[in-house]
Amino acid sequence: MxxxxxxxxxxxxxxxxxxxxxxxxxxxxxxxxxxxxxxxxxxxxxxxxxxxxxxxxxxxxxxxxxxxxxxxxxxxxxxxGLLDFDAPVLSYFPEFEADITDPRSRAMLVRHVASMASGHERETVEEAYARDPAEPVRGFLLLPPDRDPGTVFAYNQPTTYTLxxxxxxxxxxxxxxxxxxxxxxxxxxxxxxxxxxxxxxxxxxxxxxxxxxxxxxxxxxxxxxxxxxxxxxxxxxxxxxxxxxxxxxxxxxxxxxxxxxxxxxxxxxxxxxxxxxxxxxxxxxxxxxxxxxxxxxxxxxxxxxxxxxxxxxxxxxxxxxxxxxxxxxxxxxxxxxxxxRLALPPAPGRPAPPERAEEWAAAEFTPSGGPGPVRAAGLAQDADGWTLTLTEEGREGRLDLRLGGPPGWTVAEEPLPTAVSGGWTDAGTLAVEVAFLETPHRLALTCSLADRTLTAHWRTQPLHGRGLTDQRVPRGSV
Structure with a gap:
């Protein structure tokens, strides 16, 4: 068994x-x-x-x-025998010895970072990376703890990073x-x-x-x-x-x-x-x-x-x-x-526009309001249906999404694993949900034919790589 x-x-x-x-x-x-x-x-x-x-x-x-x-x-x-939980963290980074002078940082032990008890009273991840972008461990150790290590908890990413x-x-x-x-x-x-x-x-x-x-x-x-x-x-x-x-x-x-x-x-x-x-x-x-x-x-x-x-x-x-x-x-x-038979409910919408298809096929959309995850969107039609192409904000990355599949979710593995649901909710509105299947995240996007604008927002904000094409397993890259 x-x-x-x-x-x-x-x-x-x-x-x-x-x-x-x-x-x-x-x-x-x-x-x-x-x-x-x-x-x-x-x-x-x-x-x-x-x-x-x-x-x-x-x-x-x-x-x-x-x-x-x-x-x-x-x-x-x-x-x-490679690691000692009672050894000072600094002992594993002897090249930092001259730089780390704060007595609390020097007293920080491996077991303290293993239990989020470095003595800091706050999250320090941005500070650590900013203090020493080339070596975040050194950046973290350069941040003097607020209290003695082992005496206070803070949910603090650099402790686990250091471990x-x-x-x-x-x-x-x-x-x-x-x-x-x-x-x-x-x-x-x-x-x-x-x-x-x-x-x-x-x-x-x-x-x-x-x-x-x-x-x-x-x-x-x-x-x-x-x-x-x-x-x-x-x-x-x-x-x-x-x-x-x-x-x-x-x-x-x-x-x-x-x-x-x-x-x-x-x-x-x-x-x-x-x-x-x-x-x-x-x-x-x-x-x-x-x-x-x-x-x-x-x-x-x-x-x-x-x-x-x-x-x-x-x-x-x-x-x-x-x-x-x-x-x-x-x-x-x-x-x-x-x-x-577990399934997420699909978003409402028709697989093709109920009218004005020629206008939709030639349409380009730009964001209304401030910057979001999508800089531009465009539609194209072929014999198999519709493709929605999204261009990422702040970069040249593009994501092609097939629309018009069977009711439910249209799954694609390339260019990255996604599932698309939704469609045309009326003659002038396209509304879709895009699930990025290797992450928890989903993007909601609406295109308006009347003024050629789009709105796009994350249902939950990605914490690693906020671009659309970042939402996948990062194989072969750092």
Whole structure:
């Protein structure tokens, strides 16, 4: 048996009606667009589904869920004697010795950056890159901490960046290459890609592209104290060490509505009201629930991440029972059928203009209002339908999108993975939604024939590379 082999939910004590209620609540929640869900119980995959046009196996931008993979790499480096969590950060960068004079910066230990407890009281990523664009670690260490390291939490990207930089330095490899034989291959995880910065380093704090299945497997490995199919991959006790609160976080994310961010921070994992988790911007989750012997992996597009977790606690947590549930074949079958037909609702619109087609075919559109992600748009018609060409703001990149396909989403792999929905809402208006399938993000665009203008905006703002053609796995580039 492979660890993620499937099982009927009832056989693992999971009430399918609770999962169905969660799906109902998730799809009804305003501001939450689910993309994928995997539920593992007792090491068996009891539920998995992707909301079309999202599909299994496609890598997704995990944003800060990347941090949990970086923390795992640090644990492996420690086990190999390459890294010491009680050593000063500066000891791994002796070339900075003369420059770093602040006593708090000099006292910062590896375990402090591993737990976001550098002593800074703020996010410093822009300051660090601005202070030393050529070497962000040096830029970070040149920023004097506000308090003694280990005494205050701040969600601060350069701490994880520095942790990842140490691992890459002592290992002599990028994070993804270091993890490949030690973690990724043993877990059965295929291609992953990690964004680099201009130094050539993989970011560590963000930028990892991996499928949802990889997230579920990492969570199951932690749930099993680092043992996978009988083989120990992580040091014994590391999962407990990484998932206990090393620094309190109450109030660090602002006032109100952040209950699951107020429980403390471990080593690149958040402590939750139930279990612990890695998470990333806009709803990328790896929930590890030791009391329930369960893992939940999910991707989404939402700014309401606490609301997402609230729905998990309300509907999924009670669905985990202590014993197998007899006589639940019908509920299990209903859940399987529901998971097989998950889909995001398409945007309204006709596949072709109801009239004035010649005018549309010759039309060029420019933005109304200030600059946005699209500088210009144009339409062309051929025997197979319509192509909408978008030109990016501030660059020469172009994106061709096919319109006029069957109802639902028109998926294309080139020039980058996208899905387009919508069409002509009346004779003078074209409105489309463009999902960038390797990211959480979606672009909404409307063209008006009357004044040849367009409006375009991101439903959620990309945090890496804000151009249209940046919204993909960055293969072969830094």
């Amino acid at each position: 492979t660890v993620l082999s499937p099982s009927d939910p009832a056989a693992q004590g999971v009430d399918a009606s609770g999962v169905l209620a969660f799906l109902d609540a998730l799809e009804a929640a305003p501001g939450i667009e689910p993309h994928s869900l995997m539920i593992v119980r007792h090491g068996r995959l009891v539920a998995s589904g992707w909301w079309a046009p999202y599909t299994p196996g496609r890598p997704q931008l995990l944003y800060s869920l990347s941090k949990s993979f970086t923390g795992t790499a640090a644990a492996l480096a420690e086990a190999e 990842g930089a140490i691992v890459q330095r002592v290992a002599g490899l990028p994070l993804s290459e270091y993890l490949r034989p030690r973690l990724l291959d043993p877990l059965g995880i295929g291609e992953v890609v990690w964004r680099h910065d201009h130094t050539g380093r993989e970011l560590g704090f963000s930028g990892l592209y991996a499928p949802t299945d990889a997230v579920a497997r990492l969570g199951q490995l932690y749930l099993s104290d680092g043992v996978w199919e009988g083989e120990r991959l992580l040091p014994q006790g590391w999962a407990a060490r990484a998932s206990r609160p090393h620094i309190p976080t109450a109030g660090a994310m602002g006032d109100g509505g952040w209950d699951d961010w107020n429980q403390g921070y471990g080593h690149q994992f958040w402590i939750s009201r139930h279990g612990y988790r890695g998470d990333g911007a806009y709803g990328q989750f790896c929930l590890v629930l030791p009391e329930q012997d369960a893992v939940i992996a999910a991707t989404a597009e939402t700014e309401r991440m606490q609301e997402y977790l609230n729905l998990v606690w309300k509907h999924l947590l009670p669905a985990f029972g202590p014993e197998p549930l007899p006589g639940r074949e019908a509920a299990d079958a209903e859940l399987r059928e529901r998971l097989d």
